[in-house]
Amino acid sequence: MKLRMMTSRACVNSHKKPVEANEGYLCYDCLDNLRWSLQKAPEALQHLREVYTLRRTADLEDETRPLKKDPPAPFNLDAFQLAEDIWIALTGDYIPTGTNHRQMYTMAYNKCQDKHAGLQAVVNKKEVIYLLPIIKLTRQALYKYPLEEKARATLLPCPECDQKTIYTPPQAFEDDLEIKCHACGFTIPPEKMEFYASLAEMERQR
Numbered sequence: 001m002k003l004r005m006m007t008s009r010a011c012v013n014s015h016k017k018p019v020e021a022n023e024g025y026l027c028y029d030c031l032d033n034l035r036w037s038l039q040k041a042p043e044a045l046q047h048l049r050e051v052y053t054l055r056r057t058a059d060l061e062d063e064t065r066p067l068k069k070d071p072p073a074p075f076n077l078d079a080f081q082l083a084e085d086i087w088i089a090l091t092g093d094y095i096p097t098g099t100n101h102r103q104m105y106t107m108a109y110n111k112c113q114d115k116h117a118g119l120q121a122v123v124n125k126k127e128v129i130y131l132l133p134i135i136k137l138t139r140q141a142l143y144k145y146p147l148e149e150k151a152r153a154t155l156l157p158c159p160e161c162d163q164k165t166i167y168t169p170p171q172a173f174e175d176d177l178e179i180k181c182h183a184c185g186f187t188i189p190p191e192k193m194e195f196y197a198s199l200a201e202m203e204r205q206r
């Protein structure tokens with residue numbers, strides 16, 4: 001027993017009490033959670049990329065699935081930071097500039113697959129601690145920005161009466177997203193969205 005105590009090591013992830021590591025430097029729970037987040041991270045990253053900026057990159061033609069657009073104004077710094085943190089945990093690098101949501105997914109998918117395939121080797125290295133933040137970050141991302149979006153208030157004021165506007169995500173693939181004023185009922189026409197967003201952005205900067 002004593003010998004076993006001395007040879008066993010504790011899971012390197014933070015636990016309330018030390019937990020014995022079962023695989024390399026991780027306990028079974030953390031290993032499961034790591035597997036889970038490697039599966040979920042690509043979708044979470046793609047979604048964050050969609051959320052943190054509306055600006056579409058030049059790939060409108062071969063749209064196979066709808067872009068779940070977020071209210072245009074303003075740039076979502078929190079979502080951006082989350083995406084950046086997940087990517088850093090995965091790669092040790094920043095997200096390359098100009099990455100669109102689809103490239104984001106593909107890049108993340110490949111990274112996660114690699115990690116997943118080599119998980120045995122990964123957990124046997126102490127460096128696994130640098131990867132572990134993706135568990136918490138992926139959970140946070142999916143909690144704060146669920147893939148199934150709900151209607152919510154936007155930061156874009158109503159162009160008619162300056163009250164709060166409510167964003168309703170598209171229900172079906174071809175549907176437009178809708179941004180509607182909760183006070184006067186004014187609906188921002190989809191084609192005017194960018195225009196009002198940039199107006200609001202200019203207002204803020206004044």
Ligand SMILES: [Zn+2]
Pocket residue numbers: 011012013015019026027028029030031
């Ligand atoms: Zn653990």
Ligand SMILES: [Zn+2]
Pocket residue numbers: 158159160161162163181182183184185186
């Ligand atoms: Zn209004």
